[in-house]
Amino acid sequence: MALTFREACSTKSFVVTAEVGPPKGTNVAHLMELVSKLRGTVDGINVTDNQSAVMKLSSLAACRLVLEAGGEPILQLTCRDRNRLALQSDLLAAWVLGIRNVLCLTGDHVRIGDHPAAKPVFDLDSVQLLQLVGRLNAGQDLAGNSLDGAPNFFAGAAVTPGADPLEPQLLKFRKKIVAGAKFFQTQAVFDLDELKRFLDRAQPDGVTILAGIVLLVSPRMAQFLNENIPGVFVPDRLIDRLASVPKEKRLNEGIRIAAELVRAIRDQGLCQGVHIMAIGREEKVLEILHAAE
Numbered sequence: 459m460a461l462t463f464r465e466a467c468s469t470k471s472f473v474v475t476a477e478v479g480p481p482k483g484t485n486v487a488h489l490m491e492l493v494s495k496l497r498g499t500v501d502g503i504n505v506t507d508n509q510s511a512v513m514k515l516s517s518l519a520a521c522r523l524v525l526e527a528g529g530e531p532i533l534q535l536t537c538r539d540r541n542r543l544a545l546q547s548d549l550l551a552a553w554v555l556g557i558r559n560v561l562c563l564t565g566d567h568v569r570i571g572d573h574p575a576a577k578p579v580f581d582l583d584s585v586q587l588l589q590l591v592g593r594l595n596a597g598q599d600l601a602g603n604s605l606d607g608a609p610n611f612f613a614g615a616a617v618t619p620g621a622d623p624l625e626p627q628l629l630k631f632r633k634k635i636v637a638g639a640k641f642f643q644t645q646a647v648f649d650l651d652e653l654k655r656f657l658d659r660a661q662p663d664g665v666t667i668l669a670g671i672v673l674l675v676s677p678r679m680a681q682f683l684n685e686n687i688p689g690v691f692v693p694d695r696l697i698d699r700l701a702s703v704p705k706e707k708r709l710n711e712g713i714r715i716a717a718e719l720v721r722a723i724r725d726q727g728l729c730q731g732v733h734i735m736a737i738g739r740e741e742k743v744l745e746i747l748h749a750a751e
Contacts, residue, residue, distance in 0.1 A: 463502035463530050463559050464612040467641055467666040472724050473731030475502040475532065475643065475668055476743045478524075480515035489520060490527055492740050497529040499744060502559060504643070504733070507534040511571025518548055522555045532614075533557050536565030541581040542590065542600050549594055553609035561614045561643065562587040585630065588613055588637035595638075614641035618689035619656035619669075620649070627689070631660055640665055643733040646672035646683065646690045650722055657729060667729040671719055673736040673746065674712040677701040713742055717749035724750070 466473050478492050496503055503524050507517040521531035533552050540548065549560065564584040568576045582590065590600055597608040615634040621627035631642070642662070647653045647669045657667070672690075674680050677700045680692040696715060703711050720732050736742045 460498065460530070461501065462612075463532060464640075466501040467612075467730070470501065470731075473502075473666060473668060474500045474747065475504055475731070475733045476500045476740065477504040477506060477733065477735045477737075478520075478740050479506045479509055479737075480517060480520040482512070482514050484515070486515070486520070486523060490523065493524050493527045493529045495741065495744055497527065499747065500734075501530065501731075502532045503529045504532045504534055504561060507536045507563070507565070508539060508571070509534075509566075511538065511566045511568045511573070511576075513571070513573055518552055518555070518557075521552065521557045525556050530559070531557055532559040532561055534561045534563060535587065536563045537580055537582045537584065537587055538565030538568065538578050541579050545582065545587065545590060546594065546599055549591065549609065549611070550605075553611065558610075559612045559614070560591060561616070562591065562639070563616055584615055585633050585637050588615060588634055588639055592638040612640055613638050614643065614666075615639040616645065617642045617656075617660075617667075618645040619647060620645065620652050620691055621689040624656065624659065628656075628659055631662075635662075635665055641668065642666070643668045644670040646670045646687070646735065647719065648672075648690075648692050648696060650719070650726075650728065652691075653723075653728060662729075666731065668731045668733040669719075669723050669729050671716050671732050671734045671746070673716050673734070673739055673742060674700060675709050675739065676705075676712075677708075709739070709742070713745050713749055716746045720746065720750040 505517045505520045521533045524531040562584050568578045591611050591613045597605050617631050677697045680697045683690045734743050
């Protein structure tokens with residue numbers, strides 16, 4: 459019988475999760491095809507929640523589909539689109555639907571998405587959302603009312619090892635642990651020395667750290683990450699490496715780079731696993747893992 463994600467985090471020497479995005483519409487055929495490929499190979503399948511503030515099918519509905527297809531879903535839940543009433547309601551719904559894992563995120567601002575006129579909520583932030591999950595797990599809502607049946611979520615959060623300065627990120631990392639985070643999926647890591655520095659200072663005893671691996675498909679993508687994503691830095695050597703091969707071979711080179719990072723993190727025992735984000739190329743996750751063997 460397959461391990462749950464919670465069980466994998468406590469028993470496996472190297473945990474692997476992957477990220478999928480719901481469709482912008484009702485056609486879930488591609489999502490289901492991805493799940494059929496990933497189930498049994500990865501320990502958890504994250505479903506994004508209106509990632510980058512772009513409207514998509516509900517993460518909650520998609521997680522249920524992942525579960526029905528035999529995958530182990532990790533619900534991503536952001537504070538951007540919901541107040542505390544809606545957050546609690548969606549969490550209870552997730553538990554009733556069989557979803558046991560939740561990644562608590564503040565969420566990107568609406569101004570970067572496809573509905574910039576939308577009103578952002580941000581009633582809570584990610585630390586407060588973790589605290590909310592803890593209250594629900596304890597059988598109470600955020601107002602102190604007793605629940606008729608309580609969940610028992612395995613809750614996690616995000617962290618950015620490459621943040622500069624690092625100290626505020628370390629402070630928030632520790633706050634998230636106190637608030638109940640049991641696992642962390644990091645922002646994209648391309649420099650392992652940077653990851654080591656973070657881990658040395660964070661000393662994350664008792665929680666599972668999964669290093670974020672983003673699939674690079676072109677030098678332009680790498681430069682975009684450097685210019686637009688705080689705390690993410692793709693070294694020049696990797697950009698030059700991508701630029702040195704013909705355009706039609708750059709995706710394969712990106713797969714090799716991702717696989718090398720996975721292999722190094724695993725073989726050096728830097729942290730407990732990896733979280734693979736092959737944005738728009740989720741079907742390449744298995745190729746990355748095979749190349750890392």
